[in-house]
Amino acid sequence: MNSKKIIIVTGLSGAGKTTAxxxxxxxxFYTIDNLPLGLEKSLIDINLEKIAVGIDIRTFKETKDFFNFIDLINIAKVDLEIIFLEAEESVILGRYNLSRRAHPLKEKTLLDSIKKEKEIFFPIREIADLIIDTTNSRPINIEEKIKANINLQEDLVNLNLHIQSFGFKYGVPLDTDLMFDVRFIPNPYYIDELKNKSGYDKEVSEYVMSHRESQEFYKKLLEFIEFLLPQYIKEGKKHLTISIGCSGGKHRSVTFVNKLAEDLKINSNLNIYVSHREKEIGHW
Known part of the structure; x- marks a missing residue:
C-alpha cells in the first residue's frame, strides 16, 4: 500500500455530498467534484497524497462503471475509502423543492427520481466504509462523523467504531450496522427527580444500571461486541456503527452507549466515536 489516500464521496443527490x-x-484533501469516469488513472498518477473525489449519478451510466473505477484504484494498491451519504426521501424531496433544482434523473416525478436513484445506488451503499444519514444532521454533525471515522493512521487503528444513542419515537437511524433496543429496562423518565436529567447524570446512570435485567443484558452485550470486533477486523472492515435505542434517546440508551464506549477504550485497535442523536438534534 503506497502513501496515497483517495476518498470517494458518493450517495443520493441532495444528501450533502458538497458539504462532505x-x-x-x-x-x-485535494477535492474533485464529478470526476468523469475514464480519468481515474489520473488520480493514481497525480502527485497528491490526499484526494477526495465526489461521484454522483451523473458520473456513470451503469453501476458496473463505478465498480470498475474502484477496481482500478484497488489494483494500484492505493488506500481507498468510500463515504456514502443518504437521507430520508421526504427530506431530500423538501431540499429539492426548496432549492428548485432539477434532479439528475428525469423520471415522471421528483419522488420517482429519488426512488430510482436509491435503487441504482444500493450495491454501492453496500460496499461503503462509512454511511452518513444526513436527515437530521447539520454540517457540524457531518464534520464530526467524518473526522471521527476517516482513518488517516491506517497502521495504528484497525477499526473505527461509532456508538450512538437514539430514541425510537423519532425513528431508527439509517447509518447503523448493529442495533439494540433497551426499552425493556425501567424508564427513569417516570421518576420526577430523574425525568429532566440524562444518561450523563450519575443519578440516572446508576438507576438504569441498578436493575438485574440491565446488568445481565449489559454483560451479554459487552461479551457479544467483544466477540464480534476481532471478526470484523479480520474480515477487513474499517468502520462499524452500533446504535442503542430507548423511547426518547435521553436516559437508558445514553447510559448504555457511554458505558460501552468506556469499557471498550482499553482496546488500542479501536478509534471510538460516541454520539447522542437526540441531543444533537435538540430533542433533549
Whole structure:
C-alpha cells in the first residue's frame, strides 16, 4: 500500500455530498467534484497524497462503471475509502423543492427520481466504509462523523467504531450496522427527580444500571461486541456503527452507549466515536 489516500464521496443527490467534500478540503484533501469516469488513472498518477473525489449519478451510466473505477484504484494498491451519504426521501424531496433544482434523473416525478436513484445506488451503499444519514444532521454533525471515522493512521487503528444513542419515537437511524433496543429496562423518565436529567447524570446512570435485567443484558452485550470486533477486523472492515435505542434517546440508551464506549477504550485497535442523536438534534 503506497502513501496515497483517495476518498470517494458518493450517495443520493441532495444528501450533502458538497458539504462532505468541503469538510474534507478543510482537512487537507485535494477535492474533485464529478470526476468523469475514464480519468481515474489520473488520480493514481497525480502527485497528491490526499484526494477526495465526489461521484454522483451523473458520473456513470451503469453501476458496473463505478465498480470498475474502484477496481482500478484497488489494483494500484492505493488506500481507498468510500463515504456514502443518504437521507430520508421526504427530506431530500423538501431540499429539492426548496432549492428548485432539477434532479439528475428525469423520471415522471421528483419522488420517482429519488426512488430510482436509491435503487441504482444500493450495491454501492453496500460496499461503503462509512454511511452518513444526513436527515437530521447539520454540517457540524457531518464534520464530526467524518473526522471521527476517516482513518488517516491506517497502521495504528484497525477499526473505527461509532456508538450512538437514539430514541425510537423519532425513528431508527439509517447509518447503523448493529442495533439494540433497551426499552425493556425501567424508564427513569417516570421518576420526577430523574425525568429532566440524562444518561450523563450519575443519578440516572446508576438507576438504569441498578436493575438485574440491565446488568445481565449489559454483560451479554459487552461479551457479544467483544466477540464480534476481532471478526470484523479480520474480515477487513474499517468502520462499524452500533446504535442503542430507548423511547426518547435521553436516559437508558445514553447510559448504555457511554458505558460501552468506556469499557471498550482499553482496546488500542479501536478509534471510538460516541454520539447522542437526540441531543444533537435538540430533542433533549
Amino acid at each position: 467534500l468541503n469538510i474534507l478540503e478543510d482537512m487537507g
